[in-house]
Amino acid sequence: MISLKDRVALITGAGGGLGRSHALYLAGLGAKIVVNDPGGGVAGSGENRSPADETVALVRQAGGEAIADYSGVETMEGASRMTAAALEAFGRLDIVVNNAGILRDASFKKQTDDDWRRVLDVHLTGSRNVVKAAWDHLCGRKYGRIVMTSSASGLYGNFGQTNYGAAKLGAIGFLNSLKEEGEKYGIKINAIAPMARSRMTESILPADVLEKLDPRFVSPVVAYLASEDCAVNGQCWAVGGGSVSRVAIVEAEGCRLPADEGFNAEAVAANLEKITDLGNAKPLANLMDASAKLLR
Ligand code: NAI
Numbered sequence: 001m002i003s004l005k006d007r008v009a010l011i012t013g014a015g016g017g018l019g020r021s022h023a024l025y026l027a028g029l030g031a032k033i034v035v036n037d038p039g040g041g042v043a044g045s046g047e048n049r050s051p052a053d054e055t056v057a058l059v060r061q062a063g064g065e066a067i068a069d070y071s072g073v074e075t076m077e078g079a080s081r082m083t084a085a086a087l088e089a090f091g092r093l094d095i096v097v098n099n100a101g102i103l104r105d106a107s108f109k110k111q112t113d114d115d116w117r118r119v120l121d122v123h124l125t126g127s128r129n130v131v132k133a134a135w136d137h138l139c140g141r142k143y144g145r146i147v148m149t150s151s152a153s154g155l156y157g158n159f160g161q162t163n164y165g166a167a168k169l170g171a172i173g174f175l176n177s178l179k180e181e182g183e184k185y186g187i188k189i190n191a192i193a194p195m196a197r198s199r200m201t202e203s204i205l206p207a208d209v210l211e212k213l214d215p216r217f218v219s220p221v222v223a224y225l226a227s228e229d230c231a232v233n234g235q236c237w238a239v240g241g242g243s244v245s246r247v248a249i250v251e252a253e254g255c256r257l258p259a260d261e262g263f264n265a266e267a268v269a270a271n272l273e274k275i276t277d278l279g280n281a282k283p284l285a286n287l288m289d290a291s292a293k294l295l296r
Contacts, residue, residue, distance in 0.1 A: 015051025073126030195240030
């Protein structure tokens with residue numbers, strides 16, 4: 001049995017959609033939840049306490065424990081308030097689920113500086129802020145589970161989402177390095193790239209697809225990655241509609257060009273197939289692994 005009994009989880013953006021689903025599922029496994037959400041629209045405008053309050057009420061109705069926090073992740077002050085709320089209410093913090101998000105979609109031609117900055121602030125800097133605010137506590141207790149929320153948009157691309165895609169792939173760059181730093185403190189950091197019905201996707205995906213994408217087909221994966229039993233570190237899993245699969249950045253086996261005058265643009269063109277063939281591509285553990293491959 002996977003249990004989160006006595007664990008304390010901070011879930012950002014848990015006032016609705018996936019975050020609410022995570023809160024209910026993790027609470028069902030025994031975790032005490034800090035439901036963070038300032039409310040507001042999909043684009044991040046406005047504030048409203050009722051989404052977070054409603055999630056707290058739902059967790060309590062189901063017999064769980066939860067408190068609300070209405071701070072925004074985009075400032076360090078907000079992030080510090082959330083972690084302080086966890087410590088004050090429950091005396092500890094074990095799990096951070098970075099789920100908060102907004103959309104400011106526009107083609108690159110039409111994207112404003114504000115569209116770029118706000119999306120990066122919430123998704124990337126916001127995730128960093130919350131982890132930063134929790135970090136000393138997690139390191140001090142030599143235990144932690146962090147779940148980042150990436151997106152197929154960042155992993156693969158989507159028209160009109162250069163800001164969102166950059167932020168969501170940034171989450172993977174962040175965890176790639178943090179996994180190296182957290183290991184000695186018993187901290188594991190992984191990511192999901194979810195696909196689920198929510199206010200974010202209801203205007204994008206067709207109704208018959210949305211029907212199959214209940215958020216409850218994502219939250220058990222978050223619970224596993226947030227549990228003591230989690231056996232992976234530094235991974236990203238694509239999750240939705242009942243499907244779960246690892247996503248990895250891989251490097252092709254490639255080829256060795258002559259390390260003399262023969263190393264020229266023509267040789268690159270002549271070896272295009274070998275350079276780009278992903279047949280024997282492998283994920284690499286870290287920068288040292290990458291440089292070892294290069295030198296081999
Ligand atoms: P949602 O809009 O229902 O949830 C996002 C939540 O984040 C909202 O409750 C919102 O109030 C909150 N939030 C916004 N700004 C915040 C801030 N500054 N601080 C704290 N909370 C803030 O949408 P959904 O779909 O549940 O999204 C959850 C996460 O999953 C997001 O990070 C999103 O980018 C990501 N995602 C969702 C996908 C999907 O298919 N639904 C696909 C890929 C990624």
